[in-house]
Amino acid sequence: MLFIPSGEGVRQWFSMLDPKLLREAPETVRAAIAKKHLAVDLTAVLALDTAWRAQLGEVEALRARQKAANNGMVALQKGSPEFLAKVMEMKGVSAQAKTAEEALKTLEEKWHAALLSLPNIPHATVPDGKTPEQNVVHATHGATDAASPHAIPHWEIGGFSNLIDFARGAKVTGAGFPFLIGEGARLVRALLQFFLDENVKAGYTEVSPPIFVNAASATATGQLPDKEGQMYVTADQLYAVPTAEVPLTNFFRDEILEEDALPVCRCAYTPCFRREAGSYGKDVRGLNRVHQFDKVELLKWVHPSASYDELEKLRADAERLLRKLELPYRVLLMCGGDLGFAQSKKYDLEVWAAGQKRWLEVSSCSNFESFQARRAQIRFRNKESGKPELVHTLNGSGLAVPRVLAALLENNLQADGRVKIPSALVPYFGKEYLNFN
């Protein structure tokens, strides 16, 4: 069912793809669907498009007739026989138009819903593949084999619950809402401050956004209608943000930027809230997956011609944070099947957690091209033509705290039970070692 928020915003297009692209190059869309390994009936979408346009023509013809009649009636004496005859005639046309408009509305809803099912087109450089195993390891940085011999999962470290208390969080709120205490809380604060400072140095403007958004905003970035169950909702239909991407991207919703203002680069820290409905299995323990966590997000609004260069810069900015923290990590280039519905190209940054002996995703850097911009109607005015065009949007974490924290604890655990703080973080944390008691 198509979700149509009431009130301002997100009223023009619910489509994610340009309908013209669908008409003029359906095979491009078909190829995109194939590369993403999605099951979408393009023929049905095209049929709806044709039907919608036919109906639109009919409605517009009737309206034109009404309009012409109205203009003529102005000259007539009100109440004269000619006037009354015209009224009678136009009553019929009016009824006809009403019926035609209702039919159009029904068709339009179906058509929009169908367009919603079409994914963004993957970039040519996105590798083929269906499963996460087919993602390409783009780069690996730091050693993973020389991990400390006593590395253990962070939740097994002696005194862990002195710093991060899941049990009391569960009592007070529910599972997945841990308390951070003492040096645990301090380390998180140090990480956030470090991330923000580094990002500002890299040219991003710091923003502190609202952490609740309305339905129109959640729709524009794609959380609604499909992922409603992933968000916490308040009694008055405000959604707790699952990521700062949502309020940040919507900042310029329904606006036209000056071309010279591009690229706009911003970063924001927010707590993030995710119900993680339907998740199960391996991530139930520790910090790998929680309902509330802290994250700094990077956002860019760029000129379409620059978006792939900007994606590389964005990835480099996120990588720099991991390098300064001296954490081993790898960069994955997502294959078509694991790319996600809205992305054209995506890199995942995964940090090595020595104790769990596995990679943890800490950042996902994506180019959405005009996909989100169309939904949110974020444009820039082309200086040459004077016409508005859709911007390209990109985002990525810089970075998500809990998994970075997990890796930090596991990789830097010393034989004496303390954790060595990376030198870049020492000025923020205030000392060189963290204690668990």
Place this chain on the structure above:
RNA sequence: GGAGGGGUGGCAGAGUGGUCGAAUGCGCGUGCUUGGAAAGCACGUAUAGCCGCAAGGCUAUCGGGGGUUCGAAUCCCCCCCCCUCCGCCA
């Protein structure tokens, strides 16, 4: 939370049922004028959809949605936002 006043084009601001996509002013653009500029004059200046090879045509949009009517910026209902005053509050 209570009472009242408002939301019209890039901005200001007319318009209370009919040729209104919308007067006027400012701003902006082009041209004329000028040695050059200013002033002045002329013309132009929203967004989107559909049709069309094109020229162009048609339609929609006055905070959002619905209703009344042959016809709505204008009348009715609901919602959102802003302002003023009162209350409450970190």
